[in-house]
Amino acid sequence: MASTTDRWTEQNIPAQDGRVAVVTGANSGLGLETARALAEQGAHVVLAVRNLDKGREALAGIRESAPGAKLSLQRLDLASLKSVRAAADELRAAHPKIDLLINNAGVMYTPRQKTEDGFDMQFGVNHLGHFALTGLLLDLMLPVPGSRVVTVSSVGHRIRADIHFDDLQFDRSYNRVVAYGQAKLANLMFTYELQRRLAPYHSTIAAAAHPGTADTELSQNLSGLVRKGADLLQPLFSQPASVGALPTLRAATDPAVTGGQYYGPNGMGGTRGYPEVVASSKKSHDTALQQRLWAVSQQLTDVTFPV
Known part of the structure; x- marks a missing residue:
């Protein structure tokens, strides 16, 4: 574990007054904690959520801890490109500029499912939905x-992970761990390629983060024995969502962050601890694969970027 001088916490978040932050999946878990912390520091936080009822509950909860918080709600279903486009249009109408886009929402180890557009659910929600949303909002951020664009990945990007260009949507065979690994690897490749495109001309940066092993609803899709094992090990390796959100918050707010950095917990093999710059897999840095994934993602979403 790090020394006390390395313990970056919510108290290190600079004032966020005047900033507009869009947080996807902000109704629970990491997204809710991220939204709350930013709101408490003065940001106008947009909770971009699929379920508006849960979003209203989250908004009310944040207001309890930050009575003067500037908050708004935006419906966003990342499993539907139609919804992503509608949300982007509404956000553009409501906000002349966006300071932070935090691509946090995600699904993990889901049974075989397809999105509205026929994408594998994990790849479609975790990567393609966020890819499209970022492309549709980026011109509000460039000036x-x-x-910053901060995308949440996972230690899962190392587990049986590859970009399966010959079967991206797992039409021929499906393994939920492999599908999750592909989606989380894609999150990192997207971040690194976006940063490369931003770097020559813009002050906007792209960074990534992972929460380690956080106590959130993501584990709800684990199968029986695996779920029981995870429950037994949770006290040893898991940490509260408020701590799991710290890498995202640091990537979003620390003035020392530079484009292309990846933040995660610094203890117990990256499963828990305080946020610092961490390494990602060798494959995630493969430039040719990043560029190929970018081209395919543009084709699948019909979204092009202004960079």
């Missing part, structure tokens, strides 16, 4: 000094 804003200090603006």
Whole structure:
């Protein structure tokens, strides 16, 4: 574990007054904790959620801890490109600029399912939905000094992970661990390629983060024996969602962050601890694969970027 001088916490978040932050999946878990912390520091936080009722509950909860918080709600279903486009249009109408886009929402180890557009659910929600949303909002961020796109990945990007270009949607065979690994690897490749495109001309940066092993609803799709094992090990390796959100918050707010950095917990093999710059897999840094994934993602979403 790090020394006390390395313990970056919510108290290190600079004032966020005047900043607009869009947080996907902000109704629970990591997204809710991220939204709450940013709101408490003065940001106008947009909770971009699929379920508006749960979003309203989250909004009310944040207001309890931050009575003067500036909050708004935006419906966003990342499993539907139609919904992503509608949300982007509404956000553009409501906000002349965006300082932070935090691509946090995700699904993990789901049974075999397809999105509205026929994508594998994990690849479609975790990667393609966020890819499209970012492309549709990026021009609101480029003129804003200090603006950032932060995408949440996972230690799962190392587990049986590859980009299966010959069967991206797992039409021929499906393994939920492999599908999750592909989606989380894609999150990192997207971040690194976006940063490369931003770097020559813009002050906007792209960074990534992972929460380690956080106590959230993501584990709900684990199968029987695996779920029981995870429950037994949770006290040893898991940490509260508020701590799991710290890498995301640091990537989003620390003035020392530079484009292309990846933040995660610094203890117990990256499963828990305080946020610091961490390494991602060798494959995630494969430039040719990043560029191929970018091209395919543009084709699948019909979204092009202004960079």
